[in-house]
Amino acid sequence: MTNTIVNSWNEWDPLRHVIVGRADDCHIPPAEPALDAKVPEDSDMRGQWGKRPQDTIDRANELLDTFARQLEARGIRVDRPTSIDHSKPATTPDFHTDSQFGCMPPRDVLLTVGSEILEATMSYRCRWFEYLNYRPLLQKYWEEDPNFRHEAAPKPRLTDADYHPDYLNEKIGDAQRLKWAEEKHFVTTEEEPLFDAADVLRFGRDLVVQHGFTTNLKGIEWLRRHFPDHRVHTVNFPGDPYPIHIDATFTPLRPGLILNNPQRRLPADQRAMYEKNGWEIVDAAQPAHNAPPPLCYSSTWLSMNVLVLDPKTVCVEASEHYQMEQMDKLGMNVIPVDLRDAYAFGGGLHCCTADVYREGTCEDYFP
Numbered sequence: 001m002t003n004t005i006v007n008s009w010n011e012w013d014p015l016r017h018v019i020v021g022r023a024d025d026c027h028i029p030p031a032e033p034a035l036d037a038k039v040p041e042d043s044d045m046r047g048q049w050g051k052r053p054q055d056t057i058d059r060a061n062e063l064l065d066t067f068a069r070q071l072e073a074r075g076i077r078v079d080r081p082t083s084i085d086h087s088k089p090a091t092t093p094d095f096h097t098d099s100q101f102g103c104m105p106p107r108d109v110l111l112t113v114g115s116e117i118l119e120a121t122m123s124y125r126c127r128w129f130e131y132l133n134y135r136p137l138l139q140k141y142w143e144e145d146p147n148f149r150h151e152a153a154p155k156p157r158l159t160d161a162d163y164h165p166d167y168l169n170e171k172i173g174d175a176q177r178l179k180w181a182e183e184k185h186f187v188t189t190e191e192e193p194l195f196d197a198a199d200v201l202r203f204g205r206d207l208v209v210q211h212g213f214t215t216n217l218k219g220i221e222w223l224r225r226h227f228p229d230h231r232v233h234t235v236n237f238p239g240d241p242y243p244i245h246i247d248a249t250f251t252p253l254r255p256g257l258i259l260n261n262p263q264r265r266l267p268a269d270q271r272a273m274y275e276k277n278g279w280e281i282v283d284a285a286q287p288a289h290n291a292p293p294p295l296c297y298s299s300t301w302l303s304m305n306v307l308v309l310d311p312k313t314v315c316v317e318a319s320e321h322y323q324m325e326q327m328d329k330l331g332m333n334v335i336p337v338d339l340r341d342a343y344a345f346g347g348g349l350h351c352c353t354a355d356v357y358r359e360g361t362c363e364d365y366f367p
């Protein structure tokens with residue numbers, strides 16, 4: 001009998017097996033073009049780099065371990081990455097950077113589509129080797145599951161030609177950033193295909209991909225050619241001055257229901273496929289916090305970065321009481337998970353996980 005380890009077609013089918021990241025050896029990397037474009041201009045991280053303080057690593061690991069145990073207690077199999085030495089520089093014939101990033105969050109690196117796990121190209125130099133943290137797991141899946149497709153997108157060169165120099169200015173200001181986002185002028189150029197896995201949402205036959213700082217149009221075209229049986233849709237959310245990763249912006253909860261960040265609404269001309277098929281797009285609740293925690297890259301909208309366990313059950317960060325209340329009103333059973341002190345390591349509950357197995361098959365939700 002075939003031992004199927006890898007199978008996941010969407011963001012909401014019953015979750016049976018997942019990877020949860022680790023904070024081990026996580027570094028704040030040195031300045032580099034795509035990373036600097038994302039660090040908020042008023043952030044405490046500007047100008048700093050090096051290994052994160054050990055007490056913050058220990059605290060984040062405590063939270064991630066507890067989250068893993070919560071999932072296991074619900075019968076979900078949890079695997080963890082094996083940290084490489086992130087203090088080592090990343091050097092290729094085309095670039096050098098003095099340290100790497102970490103093995104949080106796996107969602108940025110690994111895209112699971114059906115029986116395939118695809119390693120993304122990534123667009124930060126410090127994340128070029130990040131896939132190595134997950135190779136022991138992927139090799140194991142490959143040994144155990146004869147149908148598992150382990151794929152890696154072409155590694156990009158990430159020369160200076162990949163980045164628009166106007167984003168390297170330290171003081172750009174939100175007004176200018178929003179104008180550029182509206183014009184779809186992002187830090188990454190169209191030199192070569194680039195994408196992060198966290199810019200992709202899976203809706204069965206349809207893949208919805210955000211064009212922004214970490215994914216360019218060639219990256220989306222690469223995904224379209226790589227998944228010929230899927231329809232690949234490009235989306236933009238013009239209200240975001242730092243547009244990376246779709247999962248604090250657009251959050252499907254179950255067939256027919258999506259939460260949308262009210263500051264980053266999907267433009268009217270991109271809504272047709274949902275409306276025609278009776279899907280509701282509702283504004284997410286406000287975050288409970290006015291600012292992200294210290295040394296954090298992400299926005300306060302990690303409030304909506306939730307992990308759906310099945311179409312009726314969702315994990316929400318425990319301090320996000322507005323988001324928990326809204327989920328409850330939307331008919332979801334809410335599992336509070338304490339994770340805020342791990343946000344600085346790369347994100348929330350969706351970010352810190354990567355799907356391995358959800359029950360279900362590839363369905364067409366937008367016929």
Ligand code: ABU
Nearest residue numbers: 245248298299301347
């Ligand atoms: N990785 C999700 C971060 C998105 C945000 O900062 O809003």
